[in-house]
Amino acid sequence: GHTVRVDVVGEPEDNGGWTGLEVSADGFGDGELILHWGVGKQSPTEWALPTDTQAKTTPAATRVPGACQTIFPSEDEQGCRKIKAEIKADEGVKGFQFCLHRKPNDWLKDGKTNFIVDLAKSQGSKAFRSLVQKASDENPKAKQAFWSCNGAEVAVLASDVGGACKVQAFINSELDLVLQYGPANSDRR
Numbered sequence: 001g002h003t004v005r006v007d008v009v010g011e012p013e014d015n016g017g018w019t020g021l022e023v024s025a026d027g028f029g030d031g032e033l034i035l036h037w038g039v040g041k042q043s044p045t046e047w048a049l050p051t052d053t054q055a056k057t058t059p060a061a062t063r064v065p066g067a068c069q070t071i072f073p074s075e076d077e078q079g080c081r082k083i084k085a086e087i088k089a090d091e092g093v094k095g096f097q098f099c100l101h102r103k104p105n106d107w108l109k110d111g112k113t114n115f116i117v118d119l120a121k122s123q124g125s126k127a128f129r130s131l132v133q134k135a136s137d138e139n140p141k142a143k144q145a146f147w148s149c150n151g152a153e154v155a156v157l158a159s160d161v162g163g164a165c166k167v168q169a170f171i172n173s174e175l176d177l178v179l180q181y182g183p184a185n186s187d188r189r
Contacts, residue, residue, distance in 0.1 A: 002027045002108070004100065004115065005147070008122050008129070009084065018086040019119055025072055025100060026080045033072040035083050036107075037061070037098035044095025044118040054091040058084045069101070089119045128153055128172035135168055142168075152177065 003026040010020025023035060039055050040046035049068065061068040072081040087096050096117040100108040109115070132155040136144060142159035152173035159166050171177060 004108070004110075006115070006117055007146070010086070012089060015086075017090050018088050019122065021085045021087065021096060021117060021122070023083045023085060023098065024080050025082075026078075028072075028081060028100075030074060031102060033081060034101040034103075035070040035072060035085075035098055036101045037068050037070070037085070037096065038066075039087065039093045040095030040097060040116075041092050042094070044120075045097065045116055046095070047097055047114070050087075050093065051091070053088065054093045055085065055087050055096070057086070087119060094119055128155075128170065132157075132170050135170070142166075 003024075005024045005026070007022045007024070008019065009022045010018060012019050025033060035057070037057075038047040039050040041048050047067075049063070049066070055068075057068070057070040059070060059073060061070040063069075070083050070085075072083055075081050085096060087093050096119065097114045099114045102108075132144075132146075135157055136142065139157060139159050142157040145156045145158075147154055152171060152175055154172075155170040157168040157170075167181075169179060171179075
């Protein structure tokens with residue numbers, strides 16, 4: 001299957017005011033894949049063209065009518081394609097919005113809407129990431145998994161402790177959540 005993930009890879013205070021985001025597309029193969037994007041100036045969900053002082057990508061973006069487009073590079077060793085986006089919130093940007101595009105008419109969105117990164121929420125997750133990093137440093141052999149969904153960030157660390165599996169789950173969310181767990185069947189469900 002296909003997966004799309006956005007990770008914060010640079011904090012504004014450490015990066016000259018720029019928030020670094022890494023957009024990862026996994027399982028899309030080698031064909032041309034385009035990040036079609038804009039920024040939100042009045043709100044995170046607005047779609048607007050940024051100025052060069054508000055947002056940029058690596059590789060560099062091309063301006064098209066109403067949007068910016070960045071072509072994903074080839075897959076890395078793990079089969080993932082990545083673009084780094086840098087957004088400068090103090091230049092009046094509140095969000096980063098995107099979808100993936102394959103010519104001529106294939107558009108991948110987050111359900112029926114574009115993928116949206118609310119910069120205020122992503123910057124507020126620094127303490128969460130620091131907590132997860134501290135736990136990882138204390139148990140460097142633990143396997144790690146990270147994901148986010150509908151505004152909730154989740155990190156899970158799992159390690160072998162004397163033949164038993166020790167699991168630590170970290171959740172950063174303003175929502176009330178229920179954690180369900182149990183042994184997996186042979187089909188992993």
